[in-house]
Amino acid sequence: MDERRLREMPRQARTEGAVTLEHVAKRYGEHIVFDDANASFAHGRIHAIMGASGQGKTTLLRLVAGLEQPDEGRIEGMAGLRRAAVFQEDRLCENLSVAANVRMPHPGLKGAEKQEFLGRCEALLTAMALPDCLARPVHELSGGMKRRVAIARAVMAEADVLFFDEPLKGLDPAGSALVLEAIDPLLDGKTVFWSTHREEELALLGRPTLLRIGDLKRNGAEA
Numbered sequence: 001m002d003e004r005r006l007r008e009m010p011r012q013a014r015t016e017g018a019v020t021l022e023h024v025a026k027r028y029g030e031h032i033v034f035d036d037a038n039a040s041f042a043h044g045r046i047h048a049i050m051g052a053s054g055q056g057k058t059t060l061l062r063l064v065a066g067l068e069q070p071d072e073g074r075i076e077g078m079a080g081l082r083r084a085a086v087f088q089e090d091r092l093c094e095n096l097s098v099a100a101n102v103r104m105p106h107p108g109l110k111g112a113e114k115q116e117f118l119g120r121c122e123a124l125l126t127a128m129a130l131p132d133c134l135a136r137p138v139h140e141l142s143g144g145m146k147r148r149v150a151i152a153r154a155v156m157a158e159a160d161v162l163f164f165d166e167p168l169k170g171l172d173p174a175g176s177a178l179v180l181e182a183i184d185p186l187l188d189g190k191t192v193f194w195s196t197h198r199e200e201e202l203a204l205l206g207r208p209t210l211l212r213i214g215d216l217k218r219n220g221a222e223a
């Protein structure tokens with residue numbers, strides 16, 4: 001990987017405070033996902049959200065991201081913050097090139113700035129073992145390659161808060177380690193919500209705070 005180049009990438013300022021959940025309830029019909037959830041997630045940290053399938057990891061991320069509203073209670077600490085996400089589906093535009101996809105959050109980039117941005121994307125994708133793919137249409141890529149493009153797009157977006165919902169799904173352990181090593185400098189100082197059910201990702205994430213979603217259902221949690 002081109003370490004020097006990655007380290008030149010701009011970093012976000014650390015944000016003070018926390019995202020808090022206060023007495024949050026969320027139901028789908030009769031199904032109660034959260035009853036009285038209370039939690040605090042410090043800004044500028046990586047928060048690993050762990051739990052078995054169906055426990056509510058995606059629901060939590062969607063609530064904090066503002067894509068769903070709680071039935072009761074409040075979520076504070078997100079006002080005015082820029083968000084980017086990798087959800088379980090890649091949500092890439094299949095007929096567009098990789099370059100066009102990673103540029104989507106930056107529609108105003110032109111000329112030298114655009115070239116400089118694409119140079120940084122190329123360095124990041126190369127570090128993820130995806131060299132020379134910027135010009136390729138996304139529909140030509142494998143599932144694991146698309147995952148990495150979706151992750152690159154999110155970390156290259158100028159977001160304060162990043163949501164990753166099982167982002168390494170479908171990647172083997174070596175590929176997962178490579179991706180995490182590559183994006184690590186770009187997560188610095190950002191508030192990151194990272195959902196997974198794989199314990200081994202915790203070590204790869206460095207020192208994330210850990211929320212087991214079962215604890216959120218039972219009681220308050222602070223991270």
Ligand SMILES: Nc1ncnc2c1ncn2[C@@H]1O[C@H](COP(=O)(O)OP(=O)(O)OP(=O)(O)O)[C@@H](O)[C@H]1O
Binds near residue numbers: 033053
């Ligand atoms: N739009 C919806 N309508 C009805 N039920 C839903 C909806 N979204 C989620 N649920 C239910 O809410 C519960 C929590 O779902 P969620 O997707 O948050 O779990 P998860 O922990 O992310 O699971 P996985 O690891 O499988 O992605 C599940 O029982 C699910 O069936």
